[in-house]
Amino acid sequence: MARYVAERSSGVVEPQLGPKKRHKILRLFLWVAFFIALYLMYHWFIDNIEAFLRQSPFFWSIYEAIKNEIAARSLLGLFYVSFFGALFFLPLPVEGVFIFYLTVTDFSPVLIMLMALAGNLLGLVVDYFTGRLLGPHILQWFMKERYEHFARRLNRAGGFLIIIGNIIPFPIEPLTLVLGATRYGFTKLILYSALGKIVKFLSLFYGYEYFLTRIKPAILALDVPPWLSFIKAPLLVNFIYPSRRVVDDGTF
Numbered sequence: 001m002a003r004y005v006a007e008r009s010s011g012v013v014e015p016q017l018g019p020k021k022r023h024k025i026l027r028l029f030l031w032v033a034f035f036i037a038l039y040l041m042y043h044w045f046i047d048n049i050e051a052f053l054r055q056s057p058f059f060w061s062i063y064e065a066i067k068n069e070i071a072a073r074s075l076l077g078l079f080y081v082s083f084f085g086a087l088f089f090l091p092l093p094v095e096g097v098f099i100f101y102l103t104v105t106d107f108s109p110v111l112i113m114l115m116a117l118a119g120n121l122l123g124l125v126v127d128y129f130t131g132r133l134l135g136p137h138i139l140q141w142f143m144k145e146r147y148e149h150f151a152r153r154l155n156r157a158g159g160f161l162i163i164i165g166n167i168i169p170f171p172i173e174p175l176t177l178v179l180g181a182t183r184y185g186f187t188k189l190i191l192y193s194a195l196g197k198i199v200k201f202l203s204l205f206y207g208y209e210y211f212l213t214r215i216k217p218a219i220l221a222l223d224v225p226p227w228l229s230f231i232k233a234p235l236l237v238n239f240i241y242p243s244r245r246v247v248d249d250g251t252f
Helices: 002-010 019-053 057-071 075-085 094-104 109-167 172-181 186-220 226-231
Strands: none
Touching: 019 057, 057 075, 075 094, 075 109, 094 109, 094 186, 109 172, 109 186, 172 186
């Protein structure tokens, strides 16, 4: 009371946080905590997965089989990497894996694309049903009365977001988690995701072939001074390893 009288007498009143502002601050804090938790989960998974799996001979044998397939750069290994890379807590750049397989293997680009697509879609299925199982109650508690409005807007714009999110290097996995939490249509999710990823893989393939057949030879043919030769040096190899595929006409 004395403090209030002193503030009134001095003409200075300290601003008070209203309920809405406190709620916004709490929501921001929870979002930050959510992403920090994902980051910590990722590092815990990387650091402890082998020690955890060694405790069970059955799971350790599965882990060894998966690791061997990945190390052998097989199509099944590509499927595994694409699957794990699509999990919301273990994101991996599928674009780099796709280009890597185009560069260092002799597999047909069609098979590479199909295996990467199948693995990625299966990973998104896990993300979707994880969000559908755990997310609705959390999201409703977090957003309260705005949940229904948010779900309706996401349902209307979901197709566009899913397609674009699967084409560009965008973290589509957290979005899929939220789509599951809002009970977005599963069939639509798979169809839009497949469409976006097919566009992405085709763009990567033809961009890669254009680089090998047009851009790289043109740059290597440039007559540059010796002191600038370091610019051409990285192009003497195709990204990391020399390509073992012979491209005649740039088609599949």
